[in-house]
Amino acid sequence: MLPDPSRAPARTDLPWLRHRPVRRVPAAAATRVDLRHAGRPAPGARPASAGLDLSRPTREAAPASSSLDLSAPAPAQPAPSPSLDLSSPAPARPSPSLDLSSAPAAPASARPAPSLDLGSSAAPAPASLDLSSAAAPSQVAPARRRPSAARGDEVLGYAPEGVVVGRPTLLTRDRPTIALTAVQSGVGVLRVTSAVSQGVGDFRLAAFAHxxxxxxxxxxxxxxxxxxxxxxxxxxxxxxxxxxxVDLRQTPRLARLVVLGFSPTSAALAWSGALRVETIGGARVDVPLEREPGAGSLVALSLVNVGGRLVLRAERELVPGALREAALAFGFDELTWVDAWTPLV
Amino acid sequence: MSWLARLRGDDEPDEQQAPEPDEDSPAALQAAIDELVRYVNARAGGLPPAALVNARMLTDTLTEVVDSAAVRPLDVYAVISVRGVVGDYLPTTLRGYLALEPDARGVPRADGHSPTQSLMMQIDSLQTSVSATLVATREQDADALMTQGRFLQTKFNRSDLDL
Incomplete structure (x- = not known):
């Protein structure tokens, strides 16, 4: 006795026998991309069109048409010609179409269709995304120009990486810089602390601020x-x-801050440890103090204020010599020095 | 040494001569970038903060291009691009700006742009160029990885032609 086919287990080893039924879209719900080039009055009946019509074709019209026509079923048409017609079919029935035409003057009775209109429409189309140059320019507020380094504005020329709150961000050679947001740069206090073991040596922390x-x-x-x-x-x-x-309420007064470690006795230090930078919102950035052992000043971190955003960078630069050499190496050349370690205050 | 040279008593050439340093090697390029970073840092006080940060991002991108040599040798166009930016374009831009009197840096010139604006635009143009080089380098790496994948698939899997 043969088993009931309806109870048979599904065959998964014959995938090529499967087929997917074509889903029929109702004509009224079809979305049409209409690249009509209007300017002409909309004819009542759809003319022979070879326009770039992405709506669904009708069974009757499709075989005879050579146009790119993905439109919804349209009413019966006269014999279409195999030409590229950029005319405006503009049926009286409004359809949710992506309309790139240049503004067919919509019939007074016709409801404006929700369309993407890239043409130069003069007709009001409240539901459309109109990128045309028409409309009344006097009514459109001038767009605010976004600052751009490519146009010479003093802003960041790249999209900076940010800090994830709740997870420390480690600045490394591969990712040496991040930028705090405007809020992180302007609210509360930025705390910079060092975490260095005794084995490093006679380690001190200093900073130059501009x-x-x-x-x-x-x-x-x-x-x-x-x-x-x-x-x-x-x-x-x-x-x-x-x-x-760092008092972040006064961020606009700060241009630049460079933090460095050094030995006041000029001794060679076994550099290790880290600087920890914390904001009041819980963001934390770690900057390693890793270098081969040596004397001098290890410039570890720089903060630069760019338009109210603090840009942090792990410098990792070991500058031989005293504090004066470190200051000159990072552009703080307006200090007067009593000796190599002491600026004139 | 040829037999004729030996008969003439010519001196043996010094075969232990040190090879010429390769200025296009990744190490030499990285050393040039490090030197450029020190140049930028030492002049940070005279640069607008945004120009300083963008210039350092440019040197970071240059470093990324050179670091890609660890995977495969640098393309000759990448070497030329890095050499040009490090040895000429960026230092020339910065030198030209810093040579101006501070009072003149914000004054618009005949083309409508101030020297500070021009500085920002030039650094941005260099960044665009070097970023394109980096993208091209990474695409080469990706293509090489895909080729390796196809090779391994063919080598260790059954061929589609096998029965």
Whole structure:
């Protein structure tokens, strides 16, 4: 006795026998891409069209037409000619079409169709995405030009990577820079701290800050150079024990900050550890202090204020010599020095 | 050494002569980029912050191009591009800007752009060029990987022609 075919298990080893039924789209719901070039009055009946019509073809018209016609079923048409017709069929019945025509003056009775109109339409089409140059220019507010480095604006010329809140971001050689958002750069305090073991040696932290006013200041907590501007009661940057605090409410006053590690005795240090940069919102950036052992100043981190956004970069540059050499190597050349370690305040 | 040279008593050529340093090697290119970075950093005080950051991004992109030599040798066009930007284009742009008096840097010139705007545009143009080089280099790497994949598939899988 043969088993009931309806209960037979599905055959998965004959995939080529499967076929998918063609889904018929109802004519009224069909979406049509109509690249008509209008300007002409819409004829009542659809003329012989060879326009780039992406609507669904009718059974009758399709064999005779040589046009690219993916349109919805249209009413019966006269014998179409095999020509490229950019005319405006414009049926009276509105259809949700992607209309790239140049504005057929819609019949007064016709409801404006929801269409993508790239033409030079003069007719109102409230539901359409009209990229034309027509309409009333006086009514359109001039678009605000987006700043661009390619046009000479002083902005970032690239899309910077950001910081993911809740997950430390490590700046490495392959990804040496990130940018804080405008909010992260302008709210609260940015805390820069060092995490260095005793094995490194006689490690100290210092920083050079350059303000928008042009003032350049060395920050060294161990020598009581603790505020920028110097001796300010409302400092933009403040040196604390093993770190710095940047008052982000005063970000516009800060142009540049460079943080470096050094040995006050010029001893060679076994560089290791990291700088940790934290925002009040929980964003954290780690900057390694990894270098081969050596003397000098290890410039680890730079912050640059670009239009209110702080751009952080792991510099990883070991500058031989004293603090003066490090200052000159990073463009802080407006300081006057008493000796190689002490600027004139 | 030829027998004629030996008869004439010519000196033996120094076969242990050090080879000429290859200026187009990845190490030499990276050293040139590092030198350019130091040049940019040392002049950071005279540059607009945005120009400084964009110039450093440009040097990062140059480094990425050179780093791709670890996978496959650099294309000659990539070498020319890196050499040109590092040795000429960017330093010339920066030198030209820094040579101006600070007061003149924001004053529009005859073409309507100030020197600062021109600096930003020139760095952006260089970035566009080097980024295109990097993309082309990476596409070559991707193509090489695809070719390797097809080779392995043919070598270790049954051929479609097998019965």
């Amino acid at each position: 303000l928008a006013t042009g003032e350049t200041v060395l920050l060294d907590h161990n020598r009581a150079m603790t505020t920028v501007p110097a001796a300010s009661r409302r400092p933009v940057v403040q040196a604390v024990d093993r770190g710095f605090l």
